[in-house]
Amino acid sequence: MRALTWSDDRVGKIETMGEAAADQPPDHGGLLVVDDEPFLRDAVAASLRFLGFEVTAAETGTEALRLARNGRFDLVVLDVMLPEVDGFEVVRRLRRDGSRVPVIFLTARDTQADKVTGLTLGGDDYLTKPFGLEELAARIRSVLRRTRPGPDSPVLTFADIELDQETYEVRRAGHLIELSPTEFRLLRYLLLNPGRVLTRAQLLAHVWDYDFGGSSTVVATYVAYLRRKLAAHGPDVIHTQRGVGYSLRLPRPGDPAGPDEA
Numbered sequence: 217m218r219a220l221t222w223s224d225d226r227v228g229k230i231e232t233m234g235e236a237a238a239d240q241p242p243d244h245g246g247l248l249v250v251d252d253e254p255f256l257r258d259a260v261a262a263s264l265r266f267l268g269f270e271v272t273a274a275e276t277g278t279e280a281l282r283l284a285r286n287g288r289f290d291l292v293v294l295d296v297m298l299p300e301v302d303g304f305e306v307v308r309r310l311r312r313d314g315s316r317v318p319v320i321f322l323t324a325r326d327t328q329a330d331k332v333t334g335l336t337l338g339g340d341d342y343l344t345k346p347f348g349l350e351e352l353a354a355r356i357r358s359v360l361r362r363t364r365p366g367p368d369s370p371v372l373t374f375a376d377i378e379l380d381q382e383t384y385e386v387r388r389a390g391h392l393i394e395l396s397p398t399e400f401r402l403l404r405y406l407l408l409n410p411g412r413v414l415t416r417a418q419l420l421a422h423v424w425d426y427d428f429g430g431s432s433t434v435v436a437t438y439v440a441y442l443r444r445k446l447a448a449h450g451p452d453v454i455h456t457q458r459g460v461g462y463s464l465r466l467p468r469p470g471d472p473a474g475p476d477e478a
Contacts, residue, residue: 277301
């Protein structure tokens with residue numbers, strides 16, 4: 217088995233995978249791999265099929281949209297720089313359609329702004345070229361673990377909040393609340409850790425699964441989005457621990473009357 221490593225945008229080389237990767241159990245699930253570089257696309261697709269995934273490949277943003285809208289995929293591996301429709305716009309349109317399929321962006325661009333843009337649009341991870349197959353496979357497994365329903369009850373509850381991991385519906389006091397994929401994952405992680413103060417680094421690792429180099433802007437932004445949507449139907453239950461992070465708990469005497477802004 218071999219891993220793909222890019223030395224730059226255009227030139228690739230093949231390196232032998234270590235024994236640790238060979239010891240990994242077979243994976244399962246349907247993946248859509250989208251890249252306009254034939255060598256990269258074919259090598260990644262072949263390698264992921266070897267690991268046990270069912271892989272469909274596409275080379276343009278238009279083709280990716282058609283396949284993602286008409287098929288059922290567990291995850292999309294998506295290049296940003298695509299002909300016709302770029303990867304960011306592909307995700308923007310899928311999220312507008314209501315699709316929550318997880319997405320890992322692949323790109324040669326390694327700027328903070330691009331990472332924030334991709335993840336803010338609803339991407340789940342961001343991998344910069346050059347990359348190795350071992351790292352890509354590990355990130356795919358990680359995202360699938362986070363986004364697939366767990367083996368226990370699919371419904372998580374706290375006070376009057378209910379989150380259904382199978383239908384992706386969130387209700388508060390009986391009211392259906394529309395959440396983006398990122399807001400849904402953020403609420404899910406808070407519901408799995410009620411009363412516990414979660415640091416911004418923990419939220420980045422478990423909700424976005426990406427290290428922003430210490431930046432917490434995206435976390436604060438999404439906490440504010442989620443807080444406002446939940447507070448529309450009841451008291452604020454997301455508490456800000458100044459300088460530390462956030463916790464899901466019922467209001468206490470002395471808490472601010474309105475939403476406790478990030």
